[in-house]
Amino acid sequence: MSKKEKLPDSKGRFGIYGGVYVAETLVPALEELAQKYELIKDDKEFMAEVQDDLEKFVGRPSPLYFAKHWSKKLGGAKVYLKREDLNHTGAHKINNTVGQILLAKHMGKTRIIAETGAGQHGVATATVAARHGLECVIYMGEEDIKRQSLNVYRIKILGAEVVSVNSGTKTLKDAMNEAMRDWVTNVDNTYYIIGSVAGPHPYPQIVRDFNSVVGEEVLFQSKNQIGKMPDLLVACVGGGSNAMGLFYPFIDISSTDLVGVEAGGLGLDTGKHAAPLNAGSEGVLHGMRTYLMQTTEGQIQNTHSISAGLDYPGVGPEHAWLKDIGRADYTTANDQEALDAFKELTLVEGIMPALETAHALAYVKKIAPTMDSEKVIVVNISGRGDKDINTVADIEGIKL
Amino acid sequence: MGRIEKTFLDLAELKQKALIGYIVSGDPNMSSTLMAMHLMVEEGVHVIELGIAFSDPMAEGPSIQQGHERALAEKISLKATLKLVKSFREKDKKTPVVLMGYMNTFEALGSEVFSYAAKDNGVDGILIVDMPLEASDEFTEECRKQGLDVIRLIAPTTTESRIKKICKQASGYIYYISLKGITGADSINPEEVEKKVLKLKKLTDLPVVIGFGIKDGKSASKVKDLADGVVVGTALVDIMGGNKEEIEKHLSIKIKDLSKALRKT
Numbered sequence A: 001m002s003k004k005e006k007l008p009d010s011k012g013r014f015g016i017y018g019g020v021y022v023a024e025t026l027v028p029a030l031e032e033l034a035q036k037y038e039l040i041k042d043d044k045e046f047m048a049e050v051q052d053d054l055e056k057f058v059g060r061p062s063p064l065y066f067a068k069h070w071s072k073k074l075g076g077a078k079v080y081l082k083r084e085d086l087n088h089t090g091a092h093k094i095n096n097t098v099g100q101i102l103l104a105k106h107m108g109k110t111r112i113i114a115e116t117g118a119g120q121h122g123v124a125t126a127t128v129a130a131r132h133g134l135e136c137v138i139y140m141g142e143e144d145i146k147r148q149s150l151n152v153y154r155i156k157i158l159g160a161e162v163v164s165v166n167s168g169t170k171t172l173k174d175a176m177n178e179a180m181r182d183w184v185t186n187v188d189n190t191y192y193i194i195g196s197v198a199g200p201h202p203y204p205q206i207v208r209d210f211n212s213v214v215g216e217e218v219l220f221q222s223k224n225q226i227g228k229m230p231d232l233l234v235a236c237v238g239g240g241s242n243a244m245g246l247f248y249p250f251i252d253i254s255s256t257d258l259v260g261v262e263a264g265g266l267g268l269d270t271g272k273h274a275a276p277l278n279a280g281s282e283g284v285l286h287g288m289r290t291y292l293m294q295t296t297e298g299q300i301q302n303t304h305s306i307s308a309g310l311d312y313p314g315v316g317p318e319h320a321w322l323k324d325i326g327r328a329d330y331t332t333a334n335d336q337e338a339l340d341a342f343k344e345l346t347l348v349e350g351i352m353p354a355l356e357t358a359h360a361l362a363y364v365k366k367i368a369p370t371m372d373s374e375k376v377i378v379v380n381i382s383g384r385g386d387k388d389i390n391t392v393a394d395i396e397g398i399k400l
Numbered sequence B: 001m002g003r004i005e006k007t008f009l010d011l012a013e014l015k016q017k018a019l020i021g022y023i024v025s026g027d028p029n030m031s032s033t034l035m036a037m038h039l040m041v042e043e044g045v046h047v048i049e050l051g052i053a054f055s056d057p058m059a060e061g062p063s064i065q066q067g068h069e070r071a072l073a074e075k076i077s078l079k080a081t082l083k084l085v086k087s088f089r090e091k092d093k094k095t096p097v098v099l100m101g102y103m104n105t106f107e108a109l110g111s112e113v114f115s116y117a118a119k120d121n122g123v124d125g126i127l128i129v130d131m132p133l134e135a136s137d138e139f140t141e142e143c144r145k146q147g148l149d150v151i152r153l154i155a156p157t158t159t160e161s162r163i164k165k166i167c168k169q170a171s172g173y174i175y176y177i178s179l180k181g182i183t184g185a186d187s188i189n190p191e192e193v194e195k196k197v198l199k200l201k202k203l204t205d206l207p208v209v210i211g212f213g214i215k216d217g218k219s220a221s222k223v224k225d226l227a228d229g230v231v232v233g234t235a236l237v238d239i240m241g242g243n244k245e246e247i248e249k250h251l252s253i254k255i256k257d258l259s260k261a262l263r264k265t
């Protein structure tokens, strides 16, 4: 039987990972969401509406672009870029929000909440909320508000309220805690659009499914443009949604290797990173069992990454499972490597990637030269780098 | 008979309601917690819920979050809390102690190690906020083996069929969450609580206590007749986080007020 057909199981689990670890108040809401989603995902009319939005609002399909110059420079495998940066609002995050907001409307919810780290998911959520005329509140850590001020302002212009979260580490995980607290309070009229393949069941499944359009397109485009399946897929992993969206349709294609790249921060040995799959251990956070960065006493640790979107101590449960069964490999790229890759792609191909994406590119920089020229790598350009200009300028000591 | 069962039986005989007090273990430090535990009992608390600090207390409002942060700043672990309960038991062999917290800190110790040590040190029950029925097999199994009560939450959103399932698995008492929200919210609606609790009482023989939104004698009297007891948390944690010199005084006044309200007929 195919590995992917039946997961998550009826308890929302991927092996031992996933599940529903939430306060009792939310259990019925999650059960309802899971039931509604089960019905709607096979509803032709609903899916046609999602498809139509993906085409005309998001601008899909996104191109599969042969990075000829960069491939030549790297001197090995052919590198193709899946251009999610060209989506409306500039990242893969919109694929998920377009789908979930239709689900929210279908369920009769009138108020939308979301958490955001880099602000891309906040922008993508505020965008669809504006379009559908729904009230929208975005939770964002105080630290992230500082480093992603451009996106904060975009969210506000889109008519959403941004709530600054100053508990805990003041980053993505705390924004998620706060969004959960909002949801538990306003569960009757509110839909929580989680921004990655994380959280309690059915979110990891819903977000994966809505992002799978990325991998589906790559399947089709590889056949038509390259004439073969890629040998390797590479994506950065924060919560893991852009990676899962790319990987999922390929899970049964065993000739295609899957590599996810976590944020190595200042280096795994410094403890200042955001790489739970590489240096974490099993635990329970935000409603799911997964790999976490935690102390031996089960307290969640501070993370560090140059990119706000990867700065998260957990990871989607399906990645934890793919790691354990050996179907996907997970590695890291550190801050400096990501920054170098960010600059290189910009200079060589004229494509400025998000700093999150740059982690995946840093791995490609290392691996492509070791591969034959017939080999094909597809890397997910999960987003564009405009939002990171302030961060990069800061590091270079430049005042804008 | 366990301490929890005995406490509720004794209270029922006296036609009295249980006063359950929640503070965070190690907030603002261990000696204050121990002092507060004894003082609470002296002034009329019947069951103590000790919060286990977690870095990401998802169900807590700002007051209790800060309590958790104060305890974490003191580097209070679950192990240290077990020792604290042992010290408490030197003087108090009667008052039930329930540990309340989040899955990850309990699991970090391991279900077997934890449940054995908990029992051994004089803990009577556990209440894990993010461990709903479906997620609890292994942990509850181990706790039951040791004779620890696994306290279950029921929320305003919990359906009747689910309530039945939960009650079947629960022991000790049932904790009814009086409102949709986090700890410390104050939008409790007595009529709505009444409807739900009446239904709930028909579905279980266990004592039912009401928590969330009760902060003083006045709010306690509004719901006390509906159930077998009330839980007060945020109001006590606010006191523990206040001026250190005045913790004893304020705690004493607060518990007296609550206790008096519960005894009034």
Ligand SMILES: Cc1ncc(COP(=O)(O)O)c(C=O)c1O
Residues within 6 Å of the ligand: A091, A092, A117, A118, A119, A120, A121, A195, A196, A197, A236, A237, A238, A239, A240, A241, A242, A243, A308, A309, A310, A354, A356, A357, A382, A383, A384
């Ligand atoms: C451009 C971009 N890539 C990647 C991520 C990481 O999220 P995920 O791992 O869910 O794809 C983010 C998150 O904000 C992002 O903005």
